[in-house]
Amino acid sequence: MRHLEVSFIVDPVLSGDEVKSTVQTYKDMLTNEGASIVHIAEMGLRQLAYPINNRSTGVYFCIEFSSPNPTFIPKLELALKRDERIMRFLTVSLDKYGVKYNEDKRNGKIGKRQRKEKQVESPVVSEPYVRPVQHAAPAAPAAAPEIVIPEEE
């Protein structure tokens, strides 16, 4: 049993139903070839890092699937290449850690915690250091411990 993942960018000009039908065609294609679909991740409309086909945004999808004998990949990639609705695609085989990572991510174990920590830390770091003035003596000890925290990481 091999685990694979195909991610692709769908043209953002299409309507919501057309985008859904695009994903559905590839989902059907995979199931017809004997692959079992583990998960379909929709990453939504995202800004592209550089323009592709004069588009600056794209709808990202990622289909994770497993198949005992994935010989249909060239066929799938040819179909994706010929499809005008697809802007980019990438097929990747997953090792056992990749499978575990995706599973953890689905269960919310990865990602959220890291971002929360960053959100908590960032306002502390961004606070400007208040220079201890002689008149505002009590303000200085309050500001000092906040600066110390990021150094302990």
Place this chain on the structure above:
Amino acid sequence: MATQDEIKFLSNPNIGQKKTKYCRFKRFGLKYIDYKDDAFLIQFVNDQGKLLPRRLTGNSLKYQRRVATAVKRARHLAILPYVTDLLK
């Protein structure tokens, strides 16, 4: 005699000390690098979107190779740019 706490240095004695680098993947047990996670991969590229060397990131060779693969995959999918300025 002045105790250790009372000694004051004119300059910061920590300046010039070598900061030990380490491979974060080995230390924190990260086994998989997701090519779709742009916020994570951006730590391994410079302002122009070029991959940072191991000399700076401290990655082990095994994980540096995987980081490079993940960044290249992300570039193909327009998650990271190939060339740019002021990325960070």
